[in-house]
Amino acid sequence: MTDRPETPPTHRRRPRYSGTHPRRFADKYKELTPEKYPEAIAHVRARGKTPAGQHVPILVEAVLDVLAPRPGELAVDATLGWGGHAERVLERLMPGGTLLGLDADPIELPKTDARLRARGYSEDALRIRRTNFASLHSAIGEAGWHEGADVIFADLGLSSMQIDDPARGFSFKHDGPLDMRMNPKRGLSAAEWLARTSPDLLARAFADSDERDADAQRIAETIALRQGQLRTTPDLVRAVRDALHGVVPDVDVEMSVRRVFQAVRIAVNDEFAVLDALLRQIPMCLRPGGRVAILTFHSGEDRRVKRAFAEGLRDGTYGEVARDIIRASPDERRANPRAGSAKLRWARRASALSVRPDRS
Ligand SMILES: C[S@@+](CC[C@H](N)C(=O)[O-])C[C@H]1O[C@@H](n2cnc3c(N)ncnc32)[C@H](O)[C@@H]1O
Numbered sequence: 001m002t003d004r005p006e007t008p009p010t011h012r013r014r015p016r017y018s019g020t021h022p023r024r025f026a027d028k029y030k031e032l033t034p035e036k037y038p039e040a041i042a043h044v045r046a047r048g049k050t051p052a053g054q055h056v057p058i059l060v061e062a063v064l065d066v067l068a069p070r071p072g073e074l075a076v077d078a079t080l081g082w083g084g085h086a087e088r089v090l091e092r093l094m095p096g097g098t099l100l101g102l103d104a105d106p107i108e109l110p111k112t113d114a115r116l117r118a119r120g121y122s123e124d125a126l127r128i129r130r131t132n133f134a135s136l137h138s139a140i141g142e143a144g145w146h147e148g149a150d151v152i153f154a155d156l157g158l159s160s161m162q163i164d165d166p167a168r169g170f171s172f173k174h175d176g177p178l179d180m181r182m183n184p185k186r187g188l189s190a191a192e193w194l195a196r197t198s199p200d201l202l203a204r205a206f207a208d209s210d211e212r213d214a215d216a217q218r219i220a221e222t223i224a225l226r227q228g229q230l231r232t233t234p235d236l237v238r239a240v241r242d243a244l245h246g247v248v249p250d251v252d253v254e255m256s257v258r259r260v261f262q263a264v265r266i267a268v269n270d271e272f273a274v275l276d277a278l279l280r281q282i283p284m285c286l287r288p289g290g291r292v293a294i295l296t297f298h299s300g301e302d303r304r305v306k307r308a309f310a311e312g313l314r315d316g317t318y319g320e321v322a323r324d325i326i327r328a329s330p331d332e333r334r335a336n337p338r339a340g341s342a343k344l345r346w347a348r349r350a351s352a353l354s355v356r357p358d359r360s
Pocket residue numbers: 055056057058078079080081082083084085086102103104105108131132133134155156157158159160182274
């Protein structure tokens with residue numbers, strides 16, 4: 001003990017923002033600490049918005065309906081995100097079941113892990129692994145589920161937490177570094193990818209995201225002229241606007257900005273290749289009679305899921321597949337604009353006896 005008087009702890013005020021509706025992500029401190037401010041969260045949700053740092057799951061009842069998880073079963077959520085779908089599936093698996101939650105994102109995953117553990121789920125009920133879903137088969141093997149899972153679910157793309165966080169660089173609406181990696185510790189950032197990719201490949205990537213060929217070429221050439229200088233999200237927005245200025249109407253330019261951001265994100269995360277890998281592995285990861293459901297958000301994803309399920313039905317791997325896509329109701333779309341582009345497809349693994357011999 002010393003006889004010096006104790007220094008009182010210095011009180012630090014939170015930096016103030018002007019106005020009542022903070023625009024900067026870091027200033028939305030009430031939304032970012034939902035446990036302390038439940039009324040603020042309810043207020044944001046009532047306005048049809050997603051609170052910062054959270055994600056509103058899409059088509060939850062339809063997902064539960066087609067996956068039909070039952071007590072004691074084994075389920076995989078290949079895109080855990082905020083854990084919204086996972087929590088509802090977990091409720092149905094209890095007692096005795098287990099959910100294996102995968103996600104590639106090292107930034108959001110520990111927060112989801114902590115939140116779900118705080119609900120009381122032990123390692124027996126919930127296992128969480130940070131991995132790309134392209135490694136689904138090994139993740140299931142490591143879990144010791146050698147006969148496969150009863151249920152597999154994937155909700156593709158990004159969570160609202162990732163989109164809203166300017167530091168991740170996913171959104172043209174926020175000022176941030178051009179990163180866009182699901183796992184910022186792996187691979188090239190968007191800035192690096194743009195600096196290293198030839199104009200022809202850039203143009204093809206933009207056209208694959210439904211940009212008109214001539215506009216895709218113009219944007220690619222503008223980016224190539226600024227090679228190495230595009231470091232932030234506004235830099236990329238400006239490049240697209242400059243490329244199309246006076247060539248297409250302003251409203252269309254903003255759609256091009258969206259498409260280019262989506263194309264760059266798909267390329268940086270190799271999204272089509274990892275989705276193809278997931279779709280190839282699902283049949284061998286499902287028990288006979290097991291169910292899979294996938295939520296997609298654009299035509300490049302949906303086309304792949306549709307084709308994989310149709311091929312599986314044809315060769316007898318799947319006993320039944322969705323005849324039609326399931327979409328969100330107008331009410332859900334109003335409450336959550338992200339639901340507008342969502343398409344849900346499902347398939348059921350054939351029972352072992354009905355698998356037809358390989359005809360190739
Ligand atoms: C739309 S969110 C999922 C939201 C979740 N269903 C919920 O209710 O909270 C998609 C998640 O998938 C993750 N993800 C995207 N691609 C992935 C991949 N190839 N492997 C693993 N996780 C991936 C993203 O990091 C993101 O957290």
